[in-house]
Amino acid sequence: MREILNFIDGGLVPPLSGGWLDNVEPATGRVYGMVPDSDAQDVEAAVRAAERAFPTWSRLPAEERARFLMALADRIEAAREDLARAESIDTGKPLALARSLDIPRAASNLRFFATAAIHFHSESHSTGDRALNYTLRRPRGVAGVIAPWNLPLYLLTWKIAPALASGNTVVAKPTELAPMTAFLLAQLCRETGLPNGVLNIVHGRGAGAGAALVSHPRVPAISFTGGTVTGSAIASVAAPLFKKVALEMGGKNPNIVFADADLDHAVATSLKAAFTNQGEICLAGSRLFVEERIFETFVERFVAGARRLVVGDPLDERTDQGALISAAHRDKVLGYLDVARQEGGRILCGGGPPDSIPSGRCRDGFFVAPTVIAGLPPTSRVNREEIFGPVVTVTPFKSEDEVIGWANGTEYGLAASLFTTHLGRAHRVAERLASGTVWVNCWLLRDLRVPFGGMKRSGVGREGGEEALRFFTEPKNVCVQMVPDSPTDKA
Numbered sequence: 001m002r003e004i005l006n007f008i009d010g011g012l013v014p015p016l017s018g019g020w021l022d023n024v025e026p027a028t029g030r031v032y033g034m035v036p037d038s039d040a041q042d043v044e045a046a047v048r049a050a051e052r053a054f055p056t057w058s059r060l061p062a063e064e065r066a067r068f069l070m071a072l073a074d075r076i077e078a079a080r081e082d083l084a085r086a087e088s089i090d091t092g093k094p095l096a097l098a099r100s101l102d103i104p105r106a107a108s109n110l111r112f113f114a115t116a117a118i119h120f121h122s123e124s125h126s127t128g129d130r131a132l133n134y135t136l137r138r139p140r141g142v143a144g145v146i147a148p149w150n151l152p153l154y155l156l157t158w159k160i161a162p163a164l165a166s167g168n169t170v171v172a173k174p175t176e177l178a179p180m181t182a183f184l185l186a187q188l189c190r191e192t193g194l195p196n197g198v199l200n201i202v203h204g205r206g207a208g209a210g211a212a213l214v215s216h217p218r219v220p221a222i223s224f225t226g227g228t229v230t231g232s233a234i235a236s237v238a239a240p241l242f243k244k245v246a247l248e249m250g251g252k253n254p255n256i257v258f259a260d261a262d263l264d265h266a267v268a269t270s271l272k273a274a275f276t277n278q279g280e281i282c283l284a285g286s287r288l289f290v291e292e293r294i295f296e297t298f299v300e301r302f303v304a305g306a307r308r309l310v311v312g313d314p315l316d317e318r319t320d321q322g323a324l325i326s327a328a329h330r331d332k333v334l335g336y337l338d339v340a341r342q343e344g345g346r347i348l349c350g351g352g353p354p355d356s357i358p359s360g361r362c363r364d365g366f367f368v369a370p371t372v373i374a375g376l377p378p379t380s381r382v383n384r385e386e387i388f389g390p391v392v393t394v395t396p397f398k399s400e401d402e403v404i405g406w407a408n409g410t411e412y413g414l415a416a417s418l419f420t421t422h423l424g425r426a427h428r429v430a431e432r433l434a435s436g437t438v439w440v441n442c443w444l445l446r447d448l449r450v451p452f453g454g455m456k457r458s459g460v461g462r463e464g465g466e467e468a469l470r471f472f473t474e475p476k477n478v479c480v481q482m483v484p485d486s487p488t489d490k491a
């Protein structure tokens with residue numbers, strides 16, 4: 001049994017209540033570790049430690065803070081293989097993906113914000129010859145960070161890095177479903193010599209440690225990534241406390257292929273958009289709209305590609321798609337396949353557990369075959385609700401206006417992709433899509449400087465680059481009146 005511990009004030013400690021949760025390996029369905037079921041007492045200890053660390057940490061020059069973050073990034077890179085393996089076992093995602101995406105990105109997040117904070121600047125406004133205004137940006141204090149299970153270390157560091165780089169101290173609550181790499185990160189922080197209390201990590205359930213963090217009166221900022229229902233609950237607690245809140249939530253992202261697109265590229269990229277990480281990516285292209293003229297050809301090739309994906313043991317290098325995070329989530333995804341059938345959808349491939357369930361150690365894992373569904377109206381539940389699994393719908397469209405209406409026709413607005421070789425169309429459609437990110441002829445091509453986040457029920461606020469540094473700092477304007485020259489000055 002691998003025991004995970006909280007990281008509070010530089011120490012690795014068990015939960016004060018003595019409560020523990022099981023940590024399950026999704027590929028086997030077996031409990032392989034224990035996670036602290038922390039509560040308000042642990043959060044209180046972590047907040048106190050973060051408060052004690054704040055004065056010194058916040059007054060360090062940005063370059064000094066950057067040095068710690070860079071050193072931590074170096075350690076993450078040095079431990080890449082161990083971290084990737086831990087992430088794969090904890091989440092069910094293919095080891096190859098954790099190695100190529102999750103862990104390198106965690107190191108990049110730290111490096112990016114370490115240097116971004118050095119270059120961060122603020123504004124000044126000159127009021128004619130009467131006054132000079134300048135804006136100070138000071139860290140907010142103890143920042144609360146809450147992260148989901150689909151990209152555990154990647155998304156945790158995406159929040160921790162800007163918070164720390166801009167001088168805040170942090171109490172983080174990783175997901176209880178995949179907490180292992182957060183625990184390993186704590187160990188790397190100790191090796192790096194990060195001052196005690198600068199980063200604290202409290203494990204546990206959302207309703208326990210998570211809720212205690214959100215309602216804590218001395219945590220003025222909460223940065224959350226997770227589901228829209230949870231985001232709404234957090235907003236309702238944080239609003240009367242006047243906390244600053246950033247919410248990154250769910251998506252039901254359209255992927256639009258025009259007849260003039262490079263077909264090979266559009267098929268290959270749409271397969272990645274639909275099935276990478278078992279479709280458990282908020283940015284997944286789960287609604288595929290294909291122009292009528294090429295619909296049949298496209299779908300034939302897309303389905304053939306989906307059938308070729310190897311579903312198997314995440315630790316096997318040949319695996320394209322691993323296990324879903326939990327039995328409950330697997331059942332939720334399978335439930336949506338029933339809904340699809342009831343709504344009149346035609347299952348073109350997949351539609352349940354894979355035909356050849358991975359054998360041996362993965363016999364009881366939470367696997368679902370890559371599934372493509374046709375024939376559902378854009379207004380169906382399956383086309384409106386986030387499934388967060390390896391399930392994609394395909395729908396033909398006739399015109400730009402029609403597809404833009406369908407693409408924008410959900411409550412979400414996180415990301416969209418469009419494929420075309422027509423430059424004018426690319427700009428025109430991108431402008432009309434109601435989504436925080438639009439990818440043209442690509443998917444998940446990320447530049448960490450750009451604003452990242454969602455419209456509508458996908459998010460409040462933006463992360464990335466200066467947006468994140470602004471979120472974690474409080475602007476204060478200083479207005480200096482220009483004193484008229486005195487007679488002595490003139491002399």
Ligand code: NAD
Nearest residue numbers: 147148149174175206210211226227230248249250251282
């Ligand atoms: P979730 O909302 O169930 O949990 C996310 C985190 O919030 C977990 O750490 C959980 O313990 C915590 N939590 C739950 N209830 C809480 C409460 N009442 N108070 C405080 N914290 C609470 O989400 P999940 O199932 O872990 O992740 C999947 C969801 O995350 C999907 O909807 C996906 O779209 C979304 N997501 C969004 C983005 C983005 O950038 N927009 C990125 C990744 C995932």
